[in-house]
Amino acid sequence: MANFQKQRASAIPARWTIPSLKLDETIRFTTRPIDLLPRLLSHHEMQITALGAAELAAKIRNHELSCIQVTEAFCHQAAVAQQLTNCLTEIFFCKAMERARQLDEILKTTGQPVGPLHGVPISIKDHINIKGKYTTSGYIAYAAGNPVKEHDAPLVEILRNAGAVLYCKTNNPQCMMVLETVNNVYGRTVNPWNNRLGPGGSSGGEGALLAMHGSPLGVGTDVGGSIRIPAAYCGLYGFKPSGKRVSTGGWECTMTGQESIVAVTGPLGHNVDDLELFFQVSCDAKPWLKEPLLPMPWVSQISQMQSQKLRIGVMLWDEVVMPHPYITRVIEEVAQKLKIAGHEVFAFKPYDHKRAWDEILLPLYFTDGGRDIKQTLFAGNEPIFPSAKRLINDPIVRERTIHEVWKLNAARDVYRTEYLQKWADTATSASSGEPMDVLICPVSSVQGTPHDIKPWWGYCSQWNLLDYPCGVIPAGRVLKTDAYPENYEPVNDLDKENMDLYDNELYLDLPVTIQVVAPNLQDEKLMGAMKVIDTIVKG
Numbered sequence: 001m002a003n004f005q006k007q008r009a010s011a012i013p014a015r016w017t018i019p020s021l022k023l024d025e026t027i028r029f030t031t032r033p034i035d036l037l038p039r040l041l042s043h044h045e046m047q048i049t050a051l052g053a054a055e056l057a058a059k060i061r062n063h064e065l066s067c068i069q070v071t072e073a074f075c076h077q078a079a080v081a082q083q084l085t086n087c088l089t090e091i092f093f094c095k096a097m098e099r100a101r102q103l104d105e106i107l108k109t110t111g112q113p114v115g116p117l118h119g120v121p122i123s124i125k126d127h128i129n130i131k132g133k134y135t136t137s138g139y140i141a142y143a144a145g146n147p148v149k150e151h152d153a154p155l156v157e158i159l160r161n162a163g164a165v166l167y168c169k170t171n172n173p174q175c176m177m178v179l180e181t182v183n184n185v186y187g188r189t190v191n192p193w194n195n196r197l198g199p200g201g202s203s204g205g206e207g208a209l210l211a212m213h214g215s216p217l218g219v220g221t222d223v224g225g226s227i228r229i230p231a232a233y234c235g236l237y238g239f240k241p242s243g244k245r246v247s248t249g250g251w252e253c254t255m256t257g258q259e260s261i262v263a264v265t266g267p268l269g270h271n272v273d274d275l276e277l278f279f280q281v282s283c284d285a286k287p288w289l290k291e292p293l294l295p296m297p298w299v300s301q302i303s304q305m306q307s308q309k310l311r312i313g314v315m316l317w318d319e320v321v322m323p324h325p326y327i328t329r330v331i332e333e334v335a336q337k338l339k340i341a342g343h344e345v346f347a348f349k350p351y352d353h354k355r356a357w358d359e360i361l362l363p364l365y366f367t368d369g370g371r372d373i374k375q376t377l378f379a380g381n382e383p384i385f386p387s388a389k390r391l392i393n394d395p396i397v398r399e400r401t402i403h404e405v406w407k408l409n410a411a412r413d414v415y416r417t418e419y420l421q422k423w424a425d426t427a428t429s430a431s432s433g434e435p436m437d438v439l440i441c442p443v444s445s446v447q448g449t450p451h452d453i454k455p456w457w458g459y460c461s462q463w464n465l466l467d468y469p470c471g472v473i474p475a476g477r478v479l480k481t482d483a484y485p486e487n488y489e490p491v492n493d494l495d496k497e498n499m500d501l502y503d504n505e506l507y508l509d510l511p512v513t514i515q516v517v518a519p520n521l522q523d524e525k526l527m528g529a530m531k532v533i534d535t536i537v538k539g
Contacts (some may be wrong), residue, residue, distance in 0.1 A: 001143050001185040004089075004136065008082075008186070011091035016079040023083060027195070033084035034192040034212060040080050046213070048073040053120050053217040053274040057163075060107070060119040067107075067119030071100035071165050074121040074214060078168055081212035087189050087205040089126045089169045090133045096121065096167035103163060116281055118163030123215040125203050126169045127176070128265075129153045129250040137253045138174040138183030140380030146252070153250020155219065155265060158285040170205030170218065175373050175388040176253055177365065179229045179457055180449065181205055184382045188451065191233060193510050197448035200229035206268050207234035217274050221251070223263035224365070225444070225460025228515060231268050231472040232443035235511025238268045238472040239275045239530075240463070242521045244294045246279070247287045254372045260364040260409055261464050272531045275471070276300060279523070298524065305528030311430045312338055312533075313348030315441040320354045321456040321495045323442045324502050325484050330476035330512045331440060334537055341536050346429040348439055351422045352415070357458050360411050361465045362396045367408070369399030387454035416466055423519060438529045443472055443515040445498045447507055455501070456494050459515065469523040471530045475537050476512040480504065 009017075018026065018040065026036055037046065048070055051059070059065040075093040082088040103119050106112075113119075124130060127137040129149040136143040152160065160166065174183040181204025182188040189204050191197040192211040199208040203220030207230025210218050220227040222240040231238025243262030251263075267278035276298075283298035314335045316328050339345045370392040377384055384392070391397070400408070426436045442459045449455050463470045482504060490496035516533060518526035 001140060004143055004185055005187070008088065008091055011093065012079045012082065013093065016076050018083050027084065031194050031196055033195055036084060037080065037212065041077060045073040045076055049077045049213040051216065052270040053117070054277050056120050056216055057117060061113050067100035067103040067165065068097065070119055071096050071121055071167065074216065075167055077212065078209060078214035081209050081214035085190050085192055085208040085212060086187050087171055087208035089136065089171050089186050089205065090130070091168050092133065093167055096165050099165050103165070113163055115162035116277065117159060120164055120216060121167050122159050122164040123206060123209055123218040124156060124166060124169050125206055125220050126172045127221070127251055127253045128156065128219065129252060130156055130166060130169060133169060135252040136185045138172050138176070138185060139376050140184050140382045141376050142252065143185045144380060151250070154287060154291055155247040155282060156250065158247065158282055158287065161285065162281045170209055172203065172205060173201045174385055176202045176226070177224065177391060178202065178387045179225060179455060180387060180451065182385055191448055193235065194448065194506070196450060196506065198233070198451055200233035202226040203230045203268065206230060207236060210234065210236050210268050210270070216270065217278060218268045219265065220268050221263060221265050222464070223261055224464050225457050227266045227268060228443050228460050228470060228472050229457070232513040233448045235474050235513065236268050236472070237271060237275055237474070239266045239527070240264055240470045241266050241279070241523050242469045243467050245296060245523060246282050247291055247293065249291050254376050258367070260367070260405070260412065261361070262467055272527065272534050276302060276527050301524045301528035302531045305532055310343045310438065310529055310532060311432070311434060311436045312343055312345045313426055313436040313439040314345060315348045315350055315439060317442070318350045318353040318458055318462070320458055321445040321498045323445045324447065324507070326447065326478040326482040326507065326512050327442050329482060331442065331514055334440060334475050334514055334533070337536050338533065344430055348426060348436065351419055353458055353462055356415055356462065356465055358396060360408060360415060361461055362394065363400065364408050364412065366397045367400045367405050370397055371399065386452040390454045412465065419466055420519070437518070438526060439517040441515050441517065443513050446501055447478065447510050447512055449501065453501070456498060463517055467520050468517050469526050471516045471526055472513050473516060473530060473534050473537060474511050475514045478507045478510045478512060480508060
């Protein structure tokens with residue numbers, strides 16, 4: 001789809017375009033695009049783009065920064081990020097600058113901001129509709145056959161009304177249901193920390209853009225890890241809420257209408273406060289008045305939880321695939337820091353994660369046997385990428401009868417009940433006799449994969465099956481000393497595949513993240529716990 005890529009390239013101002021020879025030379029210089037930013041941006045721009053959404057909003061309100069300064073800095077940095085990582089789809093910097101000028105004028109003349117996001121640039125994942133822009137969702141058929149959108153998605157409208165400046169859409173993969181970001185319309189997005197690896201998926205364009213500080217706050221979606229994996233692989237904060245708490249209207253993608261495993265919208269950002277700001281804004285707009293969502297205002301628990309001692313379960317592995325050694329080490333280090341800080345920390349034993357994947361989750365993801373995806377690929381006469389092909393061709397994936405879907409949904413609900421009991425049983429490990437507040441576990445078995453590799457994604461999808469909210473926190477780096485225990489024997493073929501991916505030189509110095517999980521609809525409590533944990537991790 002050369003026309004889409006040509007249109008995208010032409011939307012980058014000439015003054016921000018890196019000459020092709022210099023770009024080639026620059027990319028050959030290092031496998032870490034993130035290290036190139038100081039060469040390509042001014043010190044002042046990088047000072048602005050180092051700030052998170054809440055801090056930017058405060059500085060704009062206090063007249064320390066103008067909307068136009070902030071927008072220009074992030075547009076420039078996004079342009080650089082695109083040229084180094086291929087993270088964007090639609091680019092509309094000129095519209096963004098026009099909006100920023102309007103917002104500056106409003107603040108100057110009225111003295112009041114439009115809303116809590118006044119002047120803050122927000123990036124949006126490609127398959128979420130923005131008025132006047134294309135939504136290809138990584139499919140040639142969508143790109144070739146669908147016109148620009150006539151309306152904003154409801155969440156996009158909410159963000160605009162809160163004063164946000166929209167300036168770009170970000171790349172997502174063909175089929176969506178993969179943990180990398182590559183398609184036949186816009187190409188492959190690479191990881192800013194190591195371009196030999198992917199940034200995760202399906203919100204991988206968001207992950208790469210934010211890691212390059214080309215966005216202060218991004219909007220992603222998640223049905224099996226699509227917010228959390230890019231956050232993890234790119235060293236960011238991310239949050240997958242419980243189902244029906246944030247608007248999911250105005251999406252364009254295959255498998256829309258699949259309700260057995262609820263897809264959600266959520267943020268990727270640079271700190272916990274910015275994640276909470278997203279939920280405060282989206283819930284304050286009362287989206288349940290226009291969309292069948294839970295009528296639940298966001299009631300922050302961050303302040304009240306700062307002085308609480310938490311009960312924290314720790315799951316080093318799911319007894320299916322042992323994470324790479326840097327992941328288990330970082331989780332153990334975090335657990336030790338939490339103990340020293342006075343929190344109760346104890347081990348949590350996973351319950352039947354492999355059975356849940358094989359017998360409930362994977363069948364429910366593809367009750368149509370992958371037909372919707374296959375028909376969309378056929379309509380665009382496009383080949384399927386290897387990782388998606390491997391997933392769709394899994395022997396478990398087949399078309400189910402209505403009666404079989406009913407039985408799968410019943411099995412899902414029985415498993416959810418059983419897991420709640422396992423959570424409740426942790427009360428025996430706590431001095432108070434109360435169950436754990438949150439669980440800490442890996443986000444993934446790996447901190448990034450080479451291109452076209454399908455890793456085990458049970459560490460994320462498990463919580464989609466249970467509809468538990470989950471957050472991601474950066475907590476360490478890969479060290480030279482990280483290694484599997486001597487004579488470690490993989491427990492199954494999936495574990496061996498994961499072990500074979502490990503190469504210390506490939507992963508060295510990558511950020512390492514942890515996942516924090518809470519039971520269904522305890523999103524505010526989870527956010528409060530994340531703030532406590534993050535403060536301790538940062539020391």
